[in-house]
Amino acid sequence: MNTDDMLIAYSDNARELVNSFEKKLNDSFKATPRSKIEHYMGMHVLYDMPKGLFTLLDTRRHVYGFINHMGLDPNSDVGISTPLHPHEVYSKVDSPPEMDIKLRDKVWQAHGKLIHLAIWARPDLIHSVSVLGMYVYNSRQKLWNASSRIAKYLVKTRDFKLAFGTPDIELMDPEFYGHSDSACGGSIDDRKSINAHIFLLLSAAISWKVKLSQTACLSSQEAKYSAL
Numbered sequence: 001m002n003t004d005d006m007l008i009a010y011s012d013n014a015r016e017l018v019n020s021f022e023k024k025l026n027d028s029f030k031a032t033p034r035s036k037i038e039h040y041m042g043m044h045v046l047y048d049m050p051k052g053l054f055t056l057l058d059t060r061r062h063v064y065g066f067i068n069h070m071g072l073d074p075n076s077d078v079g080i081s082t083p084l085h086p087h088e089v090y091s092k093v094d095s096p097p098e099m100d101i102k103l104r105d106k107v108w109q110a111h112g113k114l115i116h117l118a119i120w121a122r123p124d125l126i127h128s129v130s131v132l133g134m135y136v137y138n139s140r141q142k143l144w145n146a147s148s149r150i151a152k153y154l155v156k157t158r159d160f161k162l163a164f165g166t167p168d169i170e171l172m173d174p175e176f177y178g179h180s181d182s183a184c185g186g187s188i189d190d191r192k193s194i195n196a197h198i199f200l201l202l203s204a205a206i207s208w209k210v211k212l213s214q215t216a217c218l219s220s221q222e223a224k225y226s227a228l
Contacts, residue, residue, distance in 0.1 A: 070151035079156025107139035184223035195227035
């Protein structure tokens with residue numbers, strides 16, 4: 001569910017239940033007749049059953065839009081391999097004493113576009129979006145430069161899609177499973193850890209999140225337990 005937009009995913013043996021559910025909805029609300037999804041919340045939904053790909057979530061419309069918004073050409077050769085610089089540190093110390101309203105508005109607008117991408121279909125962006133989100137309240141040039149770097153990363157990965165399934169059926173894991181990890185003391189402002197988790201089904205990510213731990217951990221082992 002997303003406000004008044006709803007998707008129902010089901011297998012053939014649940015068709016009668018879904019038909020009954022849809023009838024109950026239509027008794028109370030005016031709803032669009034059920035059909036195979038092609039677009040949802042700005043995402044293009046693709047299918048390639050011969051290759052064993054049940055669903056591909058395609059957000060290139062938003063990716064290309066963000067790249068253009070940042071003043072880059074989506075078809076250029078400026079691509080880089082990571083969203084954030086691995087040795088760049090972000091801290092409240094960098095915040096300027098006086099707020100630049102024009103720069104803040106630019107950063108906020110760019111960050112809002114990135115949030116949409118990271119939440120819906122680009123788990124590879126969620127860490128960078130989470131880290132930068134801690135400091136957008138008082139934006140500075142450093143954050144704008146980071147958004148520009150993410151745009152260059154998206155140039156290189158512009159055609160990435162979230163695919164459910166795999167052409168090699170032996171590689172597809174039908175089990176639901178997850179991973180978690182933590183960067184102990186990742187926030188240098190308060191020494192709290194940056195925790196992350198991701199859950200997968202049919203070899204594709206279905207849920208992911210990055211957030212600060214609630215307390216400062218005393219060791220990397222404790223931080224990993226906290227993330228778990």
